[in-house]
Amino acid sequence: MEENYVRQILEAYEGEVAGAAYFDALRRCYPERARFLEECAALERATAERLLPLVHKYGLTPATDALLARVGGRDARAETGREWTAFLRESADAYAGYVAGFLALEAMAPAEDRAVLGHLTAHEVELIRRMRAESGLPGTGGRAPGV
Numbered sequence: 001m002e003e004n005y006v007r008q009i010l011e012a013y014e015g016e017v018a019g020a021a022y023f024d025a026l027r028r029c030y031p032e033r034a035r036f037l038e039e040c041a042a043l044e045r046a047t048a049e050r051l052l053p054l055v056h057k058y059g060l061t062p063a064t065d066a067l068l069a070r071v072g073g074r075d076a077r078a079e080t081g082r083e084w085t086a087f088l089r090e091s092a093d094a095y096a097g098y099v100a101g102f103l104a105l106e107a108m109a110p111a112e113d114r115a116v117l118g119h120l121t122a123h124e125v126e127l128i129r130r131m132r133a134e135s136g137l138p139g140t141g142g143r144a145p146g147v
Contacts, residue, residue: 005109014062016044029077033084095131
């Protein structure tokens with residue numbers, strides 16, 4: 001398999017593990033939004049679990065959960081003090097770049113990997129939808145398929 005493809009799978013997996021830690025740590029920054037952030041963390045964890053078979057299939061060695069938790073925590077601490085709605089809107093806009101990258105990853109994937117990678121893309125669309133809904137932005141109806 002192409003080196004770029006498997007590297008992107010590893011990066012996606014590590015990003016989901018760090019992302020779960022990020023949303024968990026954000027609960028300390030925004031304790032009044034704990035439920036919403038717990039749901040985001042759960043979505044990230046579920047996606048990491050779905051990617052794990054591809055990590056094993058390609059013999060990849062991810063960074064340790066402890067290291068990825070530190071990365072997520074560090075990134076969350078950088079958000080301390082930001083206004084909630086602005087944080088959500090900027091995050092939703094930034095996460096659109098992940099959707100584009102995940103769609104490109106799906107396009108290069110062998111047929112047997114596409115269902116898992118389709119979930120990766122769908123979860124990001126769902127995360128953006130939830131953030132937009134939480135912030136009051138329009139275009140927040142419905143759930144992403146497969147999430």
